[in-house]
Amino acid sequence: MNNVFYLLLRRLRVPFITMIVVYSISVLGFVLIPGQDNDGNIWHMDFFHAVYFVSFMGTTIGFGEIPFAFTDAQRMWTLLMIYATVVAWLYGIGSMLALLQEPVFGRLLRRRAFTSEVIGIAEPFYLICGYGVTGRVIVHKLANRDIRAVVIDIKQERIDDLEMDSLPIRVPGLCADAALPDVLDDAGLQHPHCIGVLALTDDDNSNLAVSIASKLLMPKRLVISRTESEVTTANLLSFGTDQVVDPFQAYAGYLSMAIHSPYKHLVYDWLVNPYHRPLSSVYQLKQGRWIICGFGRFGRSLYKAFKADDVSITVVDAKEHNVNQTEHQIWGVGTEAQTLEEAGIHEAVGIVAGTENDANNLSIIMTARQLKPKLVTVVRQNLDANRLVFRHSGADFVMEPGRIIANQIMAQIKTPLLPAFIDALQGYDDVWAHTLLNRMSSVVGEYELDSWAFTIGEADTPAIQMALEEATVIKMKVFLKDPRDRSHMLPAFPLMLRRGETIKILPGELTELELGDEILFCGLSKAFKQVEWTVNNYNVLQYILTGKDANSTLLSRWFNKDS
Amino acid sequence: MNREKVIFAFFIVLALTLNFGFFLGDIDKVVHHNEFELFAALTVSMICTVLKFGDRTHLGALMLATSLVADLQLVIAATLWGFAEQISGGMTASMMSSIVSLSGGALLANIISVVLLVVETIVVRR
Numbered sequence: 001m002n003n004v005f006y007l008l009l010r011r012l013r014v015p016f017i018t019m020i021v022v023y024s025i026s027v028l029g030f031v032l033i034p035g036q037d038n039d040g041n042i043w044h045m046d047f048f049h050a051v052y053f054v055s056f057m058g059t060t061i062g063f064g065e066i067p068f069a070f071t072d073a074q075r076m077w078t079l080l081m082i083y084a085t086v087v088a089w090l091y092g093i094g095s096m097l098a099l100l101q102e103p104v105f106g107r108l109l110r111r112r113a114f115t116s117e118v119i120g121i122a123e124p125f126y127l128i129c130g131y132g133v134t135g136r137v138i139v140h141k142l143a144n145r146d147i148r149a150v151v152i153d154i155k156q157e158r159i160d161d162l163e164m165d166s167l168p169i170r171v172p173g174l175c176a177d178a179a180l181p182d183v184l185d186d187a188g189l190q191h192p193h194c195i196g197v198l199a200l201t202d203d204d205n206s207n208l209a210v211s212i213a214s215k216l217l218m219p220k221r222l223v224i225s226r227t228e229s230e231v232t233t234a235n236l237l238s239f240g241t242d243q244v245v246d247p248f249q250a251y252a253g254y255l256s257m258a259i260h261s262p263y264k265h266l267v268y269d270w271l272v273n274p275y276h277r278p279l280s281s282v283y284q285l286k287q288g289r290w291i292i293c294g295f296g297r298f299g300r301s302l303y304k305a306f307k308a309d310d311v312s313i314t315v316v317d318a319k320e321h322n323v324n325q326t327e328h329q330i331w332g333v334g335t336e337a338q339t340l341e342e343a344g345i346h347e348a349v350g351i352v353a354g355t356e357n358d359a360n361n362l363s364i365i366m367t368a369r370q371l372k373p374k375l376v377t378v379v380r381q382n383l384d385a386n387r388l389v390f391r392h393s394g395a396d397f398v399m400e401p402g403r404i405i406a407n408q409i410m411a412q413i414k415t416p417l418l419p420a421f422i423d424a425l426q427g428y429d430d431v432w433a434h435t436l437l438n439r440m441s442s443v444v445g446e447y448e449l450d451s452w453a454f455t456i457g458e459a460d461t462p463a464i465q466m467a468l469e470e471a472t473v474i475k476m477k478v479f480l481k482d483p484r485d486r487s488h489m490l491p492a493f494p495l496m497l498r499r500g501e502t503i504k505i506l507p508g509e510l511t512e513l514e515l516g517d518e519i520l521f522c523g524l525s526k527a528f529k530q531v532e533w534t535v536n537n538y539n540v541l542q543y544i545l546t547g548k549d550a551n552s553t554l555l556s557r558w559f560n561k562d563s
Numbered sequence: 564m565n566r567e568k569v570i571f572a573f574f575i576v577l578a579l580t581l582n583f584g585f586f587l588g589d590i591d592k593v594v595h596h597n598e599f600e601l602f603a604a605l606t607v608s609m610i611c612t613v614l615k616f617g618d619r620t621h622l623g624a625l626m627l628a629t630s631l632v633a634d635l636q637l638v639i640a641a642t643l644w645g646f647a648e649q650i651s652g653g654m655t656a657s658m659m660s661s662i663v664s665l666s667g668g669a670l671l672a673n674i675i676s677v678v679l680l681v682v683e684t685i686v687v688r689r
Contacts, residue, residue: 010617017613024606047602048645
């Protein structure tokens, strides 16, 4: 892209020509005006001396009159030309500086720098469109895992935020419209190392454009898109988008699970969220009526999710087009005690303040809690700037869909097995989830529960591949022994084993492994670092299997000959 | 009629004619070649070069290249003239023929430039 260079040349045409014209007139004048040599003879300056004199006159106005003292006519010409050349220079330099300060030029330069930086990336990276709450959380998590990312956002402030955020690795960012294919191309859409495209802008059409462009150019590459309407969801899925996340639906599902199966919800929360809530925080809820204030996008998603779980609901809304969409509907905003009493707050177990006005939402839960202190309160936060107020609102759940979908997307990026496990979770009851939770709790305590996955094969586990080819029997417990001391177990356990189409939840330690098995583990992240030794280093694996430091170098074979 | 095109064509053709005027005459005869004409040819050629800046088409690039060649040849010719007069002690026939042959090279470049201009005009037909 030589745009910058062409722009520079084009803008500097007039200053350049001015300079050439002024200089040549000046030189010509000196050649034509007769002078006098030291003896008083008429002398004409030649071109050589004229160019010499004008060159230093224009730039420094110094060095005196050469080769002979000037006549008055020459001096008058010099006087004129000093001003002409100085003005020409000032004009030239001025235009160049003005050009450098122009926003267009700055944008071109930044775009150029961004493009060349992206081209220079030599490791796998994710292309992230939209640096809102979700984009930001994901970029930070990727950076903490040393995975590179490239960011596009349409707002300059967000790109400024990106530059101000102290990330452990450099993340190039560009302020541009991600819906434009050439912007995407500059951001590495066709880059061989781009392993995934995340369309996270708050505009459904942009997300759609990004996803389509990516799927058209590289059909096999991962594409995750955010969406806010069902039409777009269907559209995105129709051309093979790998994951579509709807913030309202995601949160509605999350909340609904928290209410009807709290332990399962905690398992999910621990696996997906980095900062998980303690086991004691489980909401022991009786079944009962819920009040939903605000029947917009969030309210509708929540209503659907609750209905699916057979929770009885009263909806409170003041907008005409939302009235009479459901049974048990009350007219009003929900900020007054009267409306809430009418909605039957004394019989209700929980209230959701889900309007799109933050002040109203806070007011709703304040009023509700005055009427009934034991109520479970869920409040929707619309603006990120209000975080401080909401944190101190005392609500049981603050709905920040941005973070929820960021965690969902990270789970997909970390390992595709994790979402598969979460899906499989639906088939179990809450008692089973409680047992699993106790097991997790005993392994990690209060620390963050990490999860990781291996596919038995050359790429992930070369050592185990070698051992299997030698017909050694490898059992699941290999993954759980500490490579520093095989009598110790690592703080981790297997969650799921996928072999072809069959899925086994919580496989036993004695399960024999085959090539191509995919195994999902959870535990402390330090266990993951240790187990990487076992799966990659054949000698460490031999130690784990046999207890002997098998070493087949010439020297050790010679030393161990007699044994 | 496009004013910009007139100015553009004017300078390109002027560069060619001035160059041709200087080149005309016996190659080694100093009296046949006017130094002011060389000066004018050089100045106009430089203005042509700047006028061709910033055109992103292939033809534009080609025209810029021919102009740069003409500039280079004429600057060398002018420098040689200054060298002959000031340093080597007077113009000689061999020096003069070198200067004129250099300007002949520039003339060729200028001819190509005008041919390209004509080609562009014919192709664009407006």
